[in-house]
Amino acid sequence: MLGVRPCGLTWVASRLCVCEDPRLRPRRRRVPPLGELRVPLRKLVANRARSFSVCLEKRRLTKRPESLDTSRGMSLYEEVAEVAGEERGRILLSLCYSSQRGGLLVGVLRCAHLAPMDANGYSDPFVRLFLHPNVGKKTKYKTSVRKKTLNPEFNEEFFYAGRREELAQKTLLVSVWDYDLGTANDFIGGVQLSGRASGERQRHWRECLGHSDHRLELWHPLDGSAPLQLSD
Structure with a gap:
């Protein structure tokens, strides 16, 4: 105590x-x-x-x-104290370009060591996805909420239709939020995957689109920059 x-x-x-x-x-x-x-x-x-x-x-x-x-x-x-990504937490994502369905499968698997946002020392986290730029297709998704945890497991999958050449020019915005009933949700952290990103974020995106029907899982540290497209 x-x-x-x-x-x-x-x-x-x-x-x-x-x-x-x-x-x-x-x-x-x-x-x-x-x-x-x-x-x-x-x-x-x-x-x-x-x-x-x-x-x-x-x-x-x-x-x-x-x-x-x-x-x-x-x-x-x-x-x-200087361990990268540990202040906000990490997220495990899976990416797979499905040749049979003609689009990208994004799996939100789990998060680890999220920053606590509630007074009880925990958060009620959920994850939002947005494929930018929006061209009229279904581009926004969100997971269910996991109550009172800093290490949530989601194991949810979402689909973005499109050719690999089209998807290669887009950016996947992933953000983790703390659900608050009756008030604005609190932003915990986010990550952006694209061909213009750097390091593991770029490698994850390019390798996924470069190999059809191959599921690639990778941990990504969250940063504190909230994507404007995913804010309330």
Whole structure:
């Protein structure tokens, strides 16, 4: 159980690392963290304490800079704070160009380590898809909502009709949202796949369209830029 009192903070969430004091185990020079937790701050009321009951998440380790003080647990937090894509989370997408159906199959499989948007330390995530530019065909889809989780599984598939040459000139906008009843949904993160993208986002798109009937799954880190076409 964790108690938090906001005082002018505007962050989306505070990340805390739970560690074992290495001084209590002198024979082990490197003590792995027990886990981490993220406390949502954006919806807290100023000067009002609030308690959270949040499960620890498994942490991904990177190489520790030699300049960090290894006698303090905070050095372990700094060690992993720069892991790319972990602030917003990741999404596992599958792409397959179906020659039989004449179009692109997009699978929204799951997300991992999403940023918490609700005061209970979780989110109610769902995913939106938009194929840009819109040429009058069905281009917008969204998954069902998964309640109270930062690691949702969707396993839903959507279809975009079109020739490979046409699809190669388009951009697939994928965004993850937190569902809120009666208020605007909160944007968690997004990713754009196209031939003009960079790195794995471009490779995933090009390899899919370059090989018919071959399903390619790949994880993509989410960024904080909300696609305007997918906003409420």
